[in-house]
Amino acid sequence: MENSTSPLKKYNRQPKLYIDLPSKGQWYKKESLEKVEELEVYSMTANDEIATKTPDALLTGNAIVKVIQNCVPSIKDGWAVTSRDLDYLLASIRIATYGDTMSVSHNCSKCANEDNFSLPLQKLLDHLQSIQPVYEIKVNDFVIRLRPLIYKEIIANQLASMQVRRQLYQISDSKIEDSIEVIENKTNMINSLYDKISDQTKDIICSVVTEVITPDGESETNPIFIKDFILNSEGQYFNAIQDIYLDNNKIMSPPSSDVSCSACEHTDKVTPSMDYSSFFLRR
Numbered sequence: 001m002e003n004s005t006s007p008l009k010k011y012n013r014q015p016k017l018y019i020d021l022p023s024k025g026q027w028y029k030k031e032s033l034e035k036v037e038e039l040e041v042y043s044m045t046a047n048d049e050i051a052t053k054t055p056d057a058l059l060t061g062n063a064i065v066k067v068i069q070n071c072v073p074s075i076k077d078g079w080a081v082t083s084r085d086l087d088y089l090l091a092s093i094r095i096a097t098y099g100d101t102m103s104v105s106h107n108c109s110k111c112a113n114e115d116n117f118s119l120p121l122q123k124l125l126d127h128l129q130s131i132q133p134v135y136e137i138k139v140n141d142f143v144i145r146l147r148p149l150i151y152k153e154i155i156a157n158q159l160a161s162m163q164v165r166r167q168l169y170q171i172s173d174s175k176i177e178d179s180i181e182v183i184e185n186k187t188n189m190i191n192s193l194y195d196k197i198s199d200q201t202k203d204i205i206c207s208v209v210t211e212v213i214t215p216d217g218e219s220e221t222n223p224i225f226i227k228d229f230i231l232n233s234e235g236q237y238f239n240a241i242q243d244i245y246l247d248n249n250k251i252m253s254p255p256s257s258d259v260s261c262s263a264c265e266h267t268d269k270v271t272p273s274m275d276y277s278s279f280f281l282r283r
Contacts, residue, residue, distance in 0.1 A: 015040035016096035022129050023084040027147050032080040039074040043097040044280070052280040061155035064276055067093060079152040086151055087252065087274055088128040091121050094280060102279075106259060106270045113263035119272045120257070127255045133248040139240045141215035146208045146244065153207070160200055164193050205242050206230050 018038045025036035044052070048067045057063035065078030071093045075081060081089060094102070101118040108115070135146045149157075171186050171193075206227040212220045220226060230238050256269040273279065 013042045013045070016043055017041040017092055019088070019092050019125075020129070021085050022088050022131075023082055023148075027082050027084075027150075028080060029077075032075070032077040034074040034076065039072055041092045041096045042071045042073075044071055044093060049097075049280070052276070058276055059159070061151060064090070065151070067280075071096065079150065081151045083148040083150075083154060083249075083252065084133065086154075087254070088125060090274070090276070090279065091124050091128075095121050095125075097280075102272050104270055104272055106268065108261035108264060108266055109268050110266035111261060111264045113261055115259070115262050117257075117259045117270060119270065121272065123257065124254050124272065128252065131251050133251060134244050135248075137240055137244055139237055142237070143211075143213040144209060144237070144241060145211040145213075146241065147210050148248070149204070149208065153204075157200065157204060161197075164196050164200075168193050201242075202231060202238075205238060205245060208245060209241060 017040075019041055020037045021033075021039065023036075025033065044067060048070055051057050051063040051066055054063060057066075061079070068075050068078035068081060068089055072089060075089070100120055100122050102121055103116050104119050105114060105116050107113070133148070135148075137144050137146070168190065171189055207223070209223075209226050209230065210221065212226055212229060214220070220229070230241065254272050254274060256271040258267050259270045260267050
């Protein structure tokens with residue numbers, strides 16, 4: 001009888017890293033992940049590397065979702081990964097695949113000389129593990145609890161923004177001498193697109209609120225009522241939530257490293273890019 005077991009089996013991928021999710025699993029549904037500590041991280045396969053070089057798959061988020069689920073099997077739904085964990089997971093996958101350093105080219109701010117520097121990605125993991133984003137604020141004795149966006153929401157917002165920017169470019173790129181009527185139509189269309197941008201911003205800010213507790217101790221978790229309260233009350237509620245949302249995004253950004261120019265020895269700060277179209281290139 002022919003042996004159905006291949007000798008290649010013993011050379012299957014093995015975990016390269018074991019990580020703990022910075023979020024500790026908060027904000028995930030039970031079926032989205034198996035565990036929150038000691039998650040096995042495998043290197044990318046050839047299929048994964050091909051996917052990360054496919055622009056359309058990166059644009060829609062499908063490539064990143066497949067890479068996360070294939071390289072970190074404990075993550076069952078890559079679309080549900082929160083912004084608190086996303087860059088941590090992707091940096092871990094890159095380390096498991098290519099090692100701890102990432103090559104970054106930089107032009108000196110003093111003499112414009114171009115150098116290539118190897119930046120340590122472990123520094124990024126340590127940073128993302130140690131930061132403390134704020135997910136609860138108090139405004140006028142109201143307690144407002146927040147959550148990070150999930151990857152599905154991040155992609156949807158990026159695609160919507162891209163569509164609006166493309167439409168704005170198409171409208172403003174006309175080379176023909178326009179009539180007054182055409183100019184008025186263009187103005188109306190541009191104003192409508194700016195309204196879309198404003199509505200998108202409001203939707204994002206309101207969507208991250210999970211609960212509002214009144215000064216009397218009453219709790220509201222219905223997103224419809226929460227959105228109505230935030231948008232139709234004094235602006236300080238919306239502004240406070242937006243400020244925290246932006247601050248959280250800022251502290252979750254990759255930390256910079258000091259680098260020295262090979263020509264003039266001037267020191268600059270360089271930050272690894274989390275642009276996924278280049279982040280997973282072998283460098």
